[in-house]
Amino acid sequence: MDLNAVRTFVAVVDAGQFQDAAAALSVTQQAVSKRIAALEKDLQVRLFTRTARGARLTIDGQAFLPHARELLRVAERADASVRPGRRALRVDVHSRRTAPSVLLQDFHRTYPRIELDVVTLDADFHAATAAVEAGTVDATFHAVPVPVRHLPDAVRAVRMIDEHHELLVGPRHALANARVVTPAQLAAHRIWMPGMVAGTEWASYYDELAAAFGLTIDRVGPAFGNEALLAEIADSAELATLAGERTRYLWPDRYDxxxxxxxxxxxxYPMSLIWRDDNPHPALSTLRDHLSSRRMDTPDEDVWMPKWGQ
Structure with a gap:
């Protein structure tokens, strides 16, 4: 169905006359008449009868009117869902459990009137950056394993999150009662991270971490999801894994x-916000300012990060 014809039909109803509808739509009266005639031909009914006072709806026109208005509302919502500057601010996170999601939830609480569309592209840095460059998403969170000067034109990246690690173990693990552990202590234990994809920036990060401290990062086995991972760790005296300190996990109390x-x-683990510098979305700068204000610097702390993250 021709939406322009439907829009013209509604304009005639609201204006009461073809001439006034033409003025409202900035078209000729002849164009309005042609659109209505085409719509009536398509529907195989008469929508208006002309009177001395203007255009009057027929019974079929009265029946069609609420549906015509709904068609236009749906079209408007569809347009707003994808058009930059009108749709919700679309931000990609690799997982809804990790620090970027936590910070986006904080952003939403601070600015509840800003529409936010949180998506998970399940992509590495290169694919997510390509999505930003293409305008598929307004921003993404990723570690940036290449020099910033090698980013595509107009794409910007600023480190916003320095995520600390926590060791996640079950109650029978040798380190279960430790209050703090060091990387040197972890060298004697198996760190299980199944399903890590080679070639991604997070795989590169853990390769460098393992090399720096002599860690054993075990990627053996398919990934059956976080719930299965937590159940295996809870029941083991040897398995352990690493998690970001702001990563959200839920498990039964009996897992301990x-x-x-x-x-x-x-x-x-350094994560940057990546966006196009020429993105017109009005909420993007608000998000950047918010994240900058929440950035936690620890200049006096003894930290390690990969060479490409510094």
Whole structure:
């Protein structure tokens, strides 16, 4: 169905006359008449009868009117859902459990009137950056494993999150009762991270972390999801994994899992907000300012991060 014809039909109803509808639509009266005639031909009914006082709806026209208005409302919502500057601010996060999601929820609480569309592209840095460049998303959170000067034209990246690590173990693990652990202590234990995809920036990060401290990062086995991972760790005296300190996990009380900070030095996973500098969305600068104000710097802390994150 021709939406221009439907829009013209509604304009005639609201104006009461073809001439006034033409003025409202900035078209000729002849164009209005042609559109209405085409719509009537398409529907195979008469929508108006002309009187000395203007255009009057027929019974079929009265029946069609609420549906015509709804068609235009749906079209408007569809347009707003994808058009930059009108749609919700669309931000990609790799997981809804991790620090970027936590910070976006804080942003939403601070600015509840800003429409926010949180999506998960399930993409690495390169694919997510391509989505930003294409305008598919307004921004994404990723570690940036390449020099900023190598980013595509107009794409910008600023480090916004320095995520500390925690060791996640079950109650029978040798480190279960430790209040803090060091990377040196972890060298004697198996760190299980199944399903990590080689070639991604997070795989690169953990490769460098393992090399720096002599860690054993075990990627063996398919990933059956966080729930299965937590159940395996809770039942094991040997398995452990690493998680961001702001990553959200839920598990039954009977698991008695322990989250233990890793310090001296504290490994830091650096994440940047990536966006197009020429993106016109009015809420994007608000998001950047909000994240900058929430950035937690720890200049006096002994930290470690990969060379490409510095």
């Amino acid at each position: 899992l322990r989250r233990i900070p890793v310090r001296d030095p504290a490994p830091i």
